[in-house]
Amino acid sequence: xxxxxxxxxxxxxxxxxxxxxxxxxxxxxxxxxxxxxxxxxxxxxxxxxxxxxxxxxxxxxxxxxxxxxxxxxxxxxxxxxxxxxxxxxxxxxxxxxxxxxxxxxxxxxxxxxxxxxxxxxxxxxxxxxxxxxxxxxxxxxxxxxxxxxxxxxxxxxxxxxxxxxxxxxxxxxxxxxxxxxxxxxxxxxxxxxxxxxxxxxxxxxxxxxxxxxxxxxxxxxxxxxxxxxxxxxxxxxxxxxxxxxxxxxxxxxxxxxxxxxxxxxxxxxxxxxxxxxxxxxxxxxxxxxxxxxxxxxxxxxxxxxxxxxxxxxxxxxxxxxxxxxxxxxxxxxxxxxxxxxxxxxxxxxxxxxxxxxxxxxxxxxxxxxxxxxxxxxxxxxxxxxxxxxxxxxxxxxxxxxxxxxxxxxxxxxxxxxxxxxxxxxxxxxxxxxxxxxxxxxxxxxxxxxxxxxxxxxxxxxxxxxxxxxxxxxxxxxxxxxxxxxxxxxxxxxxxxxxxxxxxxxxxxxxxxxxxxxxxxxxxxxxxxxxxxxxxxxxxxxxxxxxxxxxxxxxxxxxxxxxxxxx
Amino acid sequence: xxxxxxxxxxxxxxxxxxxxxxxxxxxxxxxxxxxxxxxxxxxxxxxxxxxxxxxxxxxxxxxxxxxxxxxxxxxxxxxxxxxxxxxxxxxxxxxxxxxxxxxxxxxxxxxxxxxxxxxxxxxxxxxxxxxxxxxxxxxxxxxxxxxxxxxxxxxxxxxxxxxxxxxxxxxxxxxxxxxxxxxxxxxxxxxxxxxxxxxxxxxxxxxxxxxxxxxxxxxxxxxxxxxxxxxxxxxxxxxxxxxxxxxxxxxxxx
Numbered sequence: 001x002x003x004x005x006x007x008x009x010x011x012x013x014x015x016x017x018x019x020x021x022x023x024x025x026x027x028x029x030x031x032x033x034x035x036x037x038x039x040x041x042x043x044x045x046x047x048x049x050x051x052x053x054x055x056x057x058x059x060x061x062x063x064x065x066x067x068x069x070x071x072x073x074x075x076x077x078x079x080x081x082x083x084x085x086x087x088x089x090x091x092x093x094x095x096x097x098x099x100x101x102x103x104x105x106x107x108x109x110x111x112x113x114x115x116x117x118x119x120x121x122x123x124x125x126x127x128x129x130x131x132x133x134x135x136x137x138x139x140x141x142x143x144x145x146x147x148x149x150x151x152x153x154x155x156x157x158x159x160x161x162x163x164x165x166x167x168x169x170x171x172x173x174x175x176x177x178x179x180x181x182x183x184x185x186x187x188x189x190x191x192x193x194x195x196x197x198x199x200x201x202x203x204x205x206x207x208x209x210x211x212x213x214x215x216x217x218x219x220x221x222x223x224x225x226x227x228x229x230x231x232x233x234x235x236x237x238x239x240x241x242x243x244x245x246x247x248x249x250x251x252x253x254x255x256x257x258x259x260x261x262x263x264x265x266x267x268x269x270x271x272x273x274x275x276x277x278x279x280x281x282x283x284x285x286x287x288x289x290x291x292x293x294x295x296x297x298x299x300x301x302x303x304x305x306x307x308x309x310x311x312x313x314x315x316x317x318x319x320x321x322x323x324x325x326x327x328x329x330x331x332x333x334x335x336x337x338x339x340x341x342x343x344x345x346x347x348x349x350x351x352x353x354x355x356x357x358x359x360x361x362x363x364x365x366x367x368x369x370x371x372x373x374x375x376x377x378x379x380x381x382x383x384x385x386x387x388x389x390x391x392x393x394x395x396x397x398x399x400x401x402x403x404x405x406x407x408x409x410x411x412x413x414x415x416x417x418x419x420x421x422x423x424x425x426x427x428x429x430x431x432x433x434x435x436x437x438x439x440x441x442x443x444x445x446x447x448x449x450x451x452x453x454x455x456x457x458x459x460x461x462x463x464x465x466x467x468x469x470x471x472x473x474x475x476x477x478x479x480x481x482x483x484x485x486x487x488x489x490x491x492x493x494x495x496x497x498x499x500x501x502x503x504x505x506x507x508x509x510x511x512x513x514x515x516x517x518x519x520x521x522x523x524x525x526x527x528x529x530x531x532x533x534x535x536x537x538x539x540x541x542x543x544x545x546x547x548x549x550x551x552x553x554x555x556x557x558x559x560x561x562x563x564x565x566x
Numbered sequence: 567x568x569x570x571x572x573x574x575x576x577x578x579x580x581x582x583x584x585x586x587x588x589x590x591x592x593x594x595x596x597x598x599x600x601x602x603x604x605x606x607x608x609x610x611x612x613x614x615x616x617x618x619x620x621x622x623x624x625x626x627x628x629x630x631x632x633x634x635x636x637x638x639x640x641x642x643x644x645x646x647x648x649x650x651x652x653x654x655x656x657x658x659x660x661x662x663x664x665x666x667x668x669x670x671x672x673x674x675x676x677x678x679x680x681x682x683x684x685x686x687x688x689x690x691x692x693x694x695x696x697x698x699x700x701x702x703x704x705x706x707x708x709x710x711x712x713x714x715x716x717x718x719x720x721x722x723x724x725x726x727x728x729x730x731x732x733x734x735x736x737x738x739x740x741x742x743x744x745x746x747x748x749x750x751x752x753x754x755x756x757x758x759x760x761x762x763x764x765x766x767x768x769x770x771x772x773x774x775x776x777x778x779x780x781x782x783x784x785x786x787x788x789x790x791x792x793x794x795x796x797x798x799x800x801x802x803x804x805x806x807x808x809x810x811x812x813x814x815x816x817x818x819x820x
Binding site: 038039300301302303304305315316317319320321323324327328331332399400401402404405406407408409410411480556557559560563 | 584585620621622623624641642645650652654655656657658659660661662664665667668669670671672673674675678681682685686689699701717
């Protein structure tokens with residue numbers, strides 16, 4: 001405990017500080033990760049599972065890219081490398097925004113007070129970001145391209161491909177960091193955060209056309225045209241890093257060098273962008289809050305809590321919980337981004353599944369006869385309903401230590417969960433109803449609206465019930481940073497696992513309704529809505545009952561689980 | 567009831583985290599009507615002890631009883647009787663001060679009209695009325711402490727448990743908080759609070775306990791604990807502080 005009393009070193013002149021390099025950041029990240037795992041067996045298990053999952057996908061990607069890349073057919077190889085690479089880059093940009101968040105083990109704000117140059121900080125944080133399962137998996141998967149290039153064009157091609165692949169990983173990581181950091185900044189700013197919300201929605205909506213593209217490619221509609229698209233993509237930053245080796249193998253050294261240059265320039269631009277937004281994040285939160293808004297004259301505290309639209313809520317414990325949650329879904333950037341992205345996915349994915357799965361967007365828009373399968377339609381509705389409920393899977397994690405207020409007040413578990421259902425449904429149910437009305441209309445089957453609404457409500461309600469249980473049992477803490485996309489090490493895996501469990505369980509819970517869809521086709525059209533509504537409400541209430549009982553018994557443990565550890 | 571039971575009784579409260587003992591068996595009796603200071607150096611286990619006493623953290627062993635109601639066996643009754651201001655815990659800070667108070671009051675099952683009346687009065691007395699509809703997240707540290715205190719006081723509890731109420735608070739706000747607490751005790755309430763600011767403790771407490779290394783080292787009335795000396799001396803002696811010899815850190819002087 002006592003400081004060792006050393007012999008006075010006393011250098012009278014200040015020595016020049018030793019330079020900080022990326023190596024220090026890498027070691028810091030590894031140290032922080034290791035310390036985070038100490039004594040947390042569950043976390044270690046999840047991390048290992050994540051690594052195994054990553055390796056599995058990496059192996060699949062590796063062989064897929066190897067198989068397509070090593071063929072003599074130039075069309076196939078450019079599609080594999082160009083479009084495959086584009087999917088990887090897009091995935092890196094979009095998935096953190098929509099689903100996984102970014103691993104912010106090293107929060108840039110923690111470095112604000114250290115005398116580091118911008119360059120040191122950015123390269124260091126990039127290095128730290130490279131350490132993790134996703135980057136490793138990407139590197140392994142795209143390694144297939146290196147082998148393929150080597151088989152086709154010898155050592156030179158393999159070397160260029162290797163440079164391209166490494167550049168590709170750097171580009172992916174830099175892009176995901178830059179984009180999430182920029183969005184975090186926009187969502188924080190009171191001026192442009194609504195614009196940011198719209199942009200986020202558009203980006204999330206991009207996921208759907210991507211899926212459409214894949215489906216059409218898989219259908220083998222017109223490989224020559226697809227290859228043309230791939231050739232164009234291969235000159236953009238999305239495909240350039242991955243097709244450089246291919247160019248060498250086909251004898252075009254100039255093209256390969258140009259593509260590597262495209263990659264390098266893109267990485268540089270992304271890093272500059274990232275460092276800009278990072279700086280604003282580091283100093284931005286300290287800026288003055290908005291000027292105090294005067295309380296409107298004669299307003300009461302209770303009146304202020306309840307939004308005007310919810311003025312009819314009872315003025316009691318339940319009403320207060322609903323009002324607070326309803327406000328939080330909009331005021332908390334983290335919740336709002338989840339709300340918006342899920343809403344967009346909920347609208348676009350079923351449209352794409354139903355249209356893209358049959359004959360494509362163009363036919364549908366031109367109004368020709370579209371064959372839509374009722375079962376596929378019902379399944380897509382189940383998907384939307386369960387996805388919509390998924391935001392509640394870590395609902396207590398959003399609260400963090402603030403949940404202590406409810407523990408101290410001793411809120412009964414069932415009341416707590418039911419109120420949270422109601423508040424979230426205030427946003428979701430109107431959206432679901434809208435989907436149920438619009439989608440059948442778009443598909444040219446307006447009579448299906450009843451089935452759509454019934455299936456949506458049933459799966460949403462069952463999803464609420466399942467997610468309530470998941471949120472009580474599998475809660476985890478979210479880091480207290482200003483970045484709504486930030487996650488702790490290993491939390492991405494927890495989140496995906498819990499989401500998958502919740503999704504599967506919700507779908508299973510909706511099976512009876514699907515059976516009814518198939519077995520009672522005739523009058524089901526009319527019965528689906530009331531039956532679905534009853535089923536959904538019943539599922540939600542049952543979930544609240546079971547999960548509420550558990551919550552009553554483990555409120556302090558839940559609080560502990562969602563309190564961020566520093 | 568106040569006469570029969572101590573305001574707060576802790577018996578053998580213990581908690582370990584990952585095999586490391588944070589609190590190793592704390593016994594404490596807080597008489598009703600007392601102003602009880604829980605002293606201890608950083609990391610002594612003050613927050614852990616108070617969290618276990620109010621039902622935020624489940625103890626490995628031991629019992630916490632508030633005015634005759636066991637916090638862990640009979641939480642509903644016990645939680646009605648006390649108000650808490652935890653430290654290092656966020657409030658629902660994306661609400662404005664008034665909204666937060668309304669939420670707390672209704673959560674406690676209070677009558678809405680009464681919540682309105684008390685919230686307005688508390689905001690006024692604590693000089694938070696000017697903040698208007700500013701969200702609590704944008705409050706200064708001192709304002710956050712004050713709104714936290716208002717939340718704890720709102721339902722008129724018999725016992726107040728405050729974790730570090732004077733930490734990061736400017737002198738003006740500290741004086742305000744002190745006055746309100748003294749009035750509360752004079753009105754028959756009981757306050758337990760943790761602190762390591764000796765001056766404040768010496769000025770307002772009737773009783774003190776010194777917690778170090780997860781155990782209560784000294785306890786009693788203020789005069790019993792400090793005797794003829796200053797409280798700070800007793801504290802440093804009990805905790806086992808280290809005094810500078812003047813040799814170390816020589817590079818700091820030019």
